[in-house]
Amino acid sequence: xxxxxxxxxxxxxxxxxxxxxxxxxxxxxxxxxxxxxxxxxxxxxxxxxxxxxxxxxxxxxxxxxxxxxxxxxxxxxxxxxxxxxxxxxxxxxxxxxxx
Amino acid sequence: xxxxxxxxxxxxxxxxxxxxxxxxxxxxxxxxxxxxxxxxxxxxxxxxxxxxxxxxxxxxxxxxxxxxxxxxxxxxxxxxxxxxxxxxxxxxxxxxxxxxxxxxxxxxxxxxxxxxxxxxxxxxxxxxxxxxxxxxxxxxxxxxxxxxxxxxxxxxxxxxxxxxxxxxxxxxxxxxxxxxxxxxxxxxxxxxxxxxxxxxxxxxxxxxxxxxxxxxxxxxxxxxxxxxxxxxxxxxxxxxxxxxxxxxxxxxxxxxxxxxxxxxxxxxxxxxxxxxxxxxxxxxxxxxxxxxxxxxxxxxxxxxxxxxxxxxxxxxxxxxxxxxxxxxxxxxxxxxxxxxxxxxxxxxxxxxxxxxxxxxxxxxxxxxxxxxxxxxxxxxxxxxxxxxxxxxxxxxxxxxxxxx
Numbered sequence: 001x002x003x004x005x006x007x008x009x010x011x012x013x014x015x016x017x018x019x020x021x022x023x024x025x026x027x028x029x030x031x032x033x034x035x036x037x038x039x040x041x042x043x044x045x046x047x048x049x050x051x052x053x054x055x056x057x058x059x060x061x062x063x064x065x066x067x068x069x070x071x072x073x074x075x076x077x078x079x080x081x082x083x084x085x086x087x088x089x090x091x092x093x094x095x096x097x098x099x
Numbered sequence: 100x101x102x103x104x105x106x107x108x109x110x111x112x113x114x115x116x117x118x119x120x121x122x123x124x125x126x127x128x129x130x131x132x133x134x135x136x137x138x139x140x141x142x143x144x145x146x147x148x149x150x151x152x153x154x155x156x157x158x159x160x161x162x163x164x165x166x167x168x169x170x171x172x173x174x175x176x177x178x179x180x181x182x183x184x185x186x187x188x189x190x191x192x193x194x195x196x197x198x199x200x201x202x203x204x205x206x207x208x209x210x211x212x213x214x215x216x217x218x219x220x221x222x223x224x225x226x227x228x229x230x231x232x233x234x235x236x237x238x239x240x241x242x243x244x245x246x247x248x249x250x251x252x253x254x255x256x257x258x259x260x261x262x263x264x265x266x267x268x269x270x271x272x273x274x275x276x277x278x279x280x281x282x283x284x285x286x287x288x289x290x291x292x293x294x295x296x297x298x299x300x301x302x303x304x305x306x307x308x309x310x311x312x313x314x315x316x317x318x319x320x321x322x323x324x325x326x327x328x329x330x331x332x333x334x335x336x337x338x339x340x341x342x343x344x345x346x347x348x349x350x351x352x353x354x355x356x357x358x359x360x361x362x363x364x365x366x367x368x369x370x371x372x373x374x375x376x377x378x379x380x381x382x383x384x385x386x387x388x389x390x391x392x393x394x395x396x397x398x399x400x401x402x403x404x405x406x407x408x409x410x411x412x413x414x415x416x417x418x419x420x421x422x423x424x425x426x427x428x429x430x431x432x433x434x435x436x437x438x439x440x441x442x443x444x445x446x447x448x449x450x451x452x453x454x455x456x457x458x459x460x461x462x463x464x465x466x467x468x469x470x471x472x473x474x475x476x477x478x479x480x481x482x483x484x485x486x487x488x489x490x491x492x493x494x495x496x497x498x499x500x501x502x503x
Binding site: 022051052054055056058059060062063066082083086089090091092096 | 321323324325367368369370372389390391393394408409410411412415416439442443449451453454491
């Protein structure tokens with residue numbers, strides 16, 4: 001997994017590339033730290049280029065959601081397709097993450 | 100390592116003294132010249148070493164190494180009967196002695212000779228005439244390296260053992276043959292299953308129970324992640340669930356209670372995807388609640404379809420509630436529960452199989468017994484991924500409703 005954070009007027013976009021799985025735990029947490037330091041007013045996870053999210057990946061989204069709630073910014077996801085979209089729907093996390 | 104400090108250490112480049120375990124090391128000094136052995140022994144004794152043994156030729160050295168394995172060998176190259184090269188080669192060939200550090204001491208100075216010394220398996224080299232502080236520094240360094248490696252190896256072996264034990268304990272929570280036989284309700288249902296723990300510890304579990312003479316409860320769950328934390332969470336969920344026997348015939352309520360029981364105990368980002376259902380062998384109804392487990396497949400030879408298993412995973416969100424759904428499983432139809440390793444499996448190009456791909460597999464293999472079907476699906480998985488070593492747990496549970 002790779003990611004890029006873009007920010008414009010307090011609105012952050014994190015664009016992910018590759019799989020978001022258990023083994024990406026450390027990278028994902030590093031991303032959250034970086035994101036937290038930017039103190040955005042909102043953040044969108046762009047999942048257009050993500051092929052696979054496993055259950056640990058979904059767990060990381062939950063952690064991100066908690067970060068967002070604590071940090072006072074709105075978190076949403078966009079661009080989920082195929083397997084990623086069905087995982088979000090299957091676990092109802094799409095409801096929590098304002099897809 | 101011990102923190103005992105030797106007061107009379109004279110090894111250069113050290114801020115602190117040598118540990119007692121280093122000074123207790125047995126050192127074999129091999130040289131055909133008595134004066135050389137004496138000089139090396141003296142310098143080691145001065146530094147605090149006391150467990151010294153000596154050999155005056157290579158063949159004697161090999162014998163001594165066999166009988167009283169040293170922690171390091173200080174070895175001369177040119178000796179009358181057996182050269183240091185030969186000693187090195189012999190030690191390295193034998194698994195029992197392959198890792199003993201060998202410090203060569205020789206007047207050999209050409210580049211080729213030095214290369215040869217390392218080629219036959221020496222650990223290090225000091226030139227003659229011997230510079231005593233250098234000899235000491237090298238001896239200590241190699242002894243410490245060996246001690247560190249030994250302690251890492253024994254630690255790794257212990258961790259491996261504990262993980263194996265944990266894996267075994269996890270497998271013991273799976274239903275026994277007797278329990279499965281009871282769940283078949285006297286031949287009304289036929290259950291086939293396969294569980295394979297991943298190379299790491301995983302968090303899959305399935306099981307069930309007889310509710311009455313025509314109904315069983317059946318669950319499959321997958322705790323997020325791998326490793327010890329995920330295995331411990333599997334035990335926690337299993338323990339919580341078995342306490343909820345009052346709700347075994349009410350799937351949605353069972354998941355709600357299970358989730359409430361776990362909330363606050365599972366750390367953030369940890370949860371389990373789950374499906375629990377009650378199968379009535381008499382009328383074929385399967386009343387179930389989903390918590391994000393992979394959608395089960397209902398099939399026979401004529402078709403295969405998914406059933407909706409969406410819902411919040413347990414342990415993820417406090418006060419989650421669950422929907423109860425009912426489907427009908429016809430006579431001679433089957434229900435298949437499976438873990439995500441199937442649909443997330445990748446081929447050599449990195450493409451994932453996906454739900455639909457897996458359903459096609461099931462459909463293609465439908466016309467056979469449950470056991471044969473499960474083994475065929477496993478074979479397809481191994482063929483697709485090109486390995487039989489899974490990086491996530493595998494669970495396949497197949498229940499066929501008989502005509503009885």
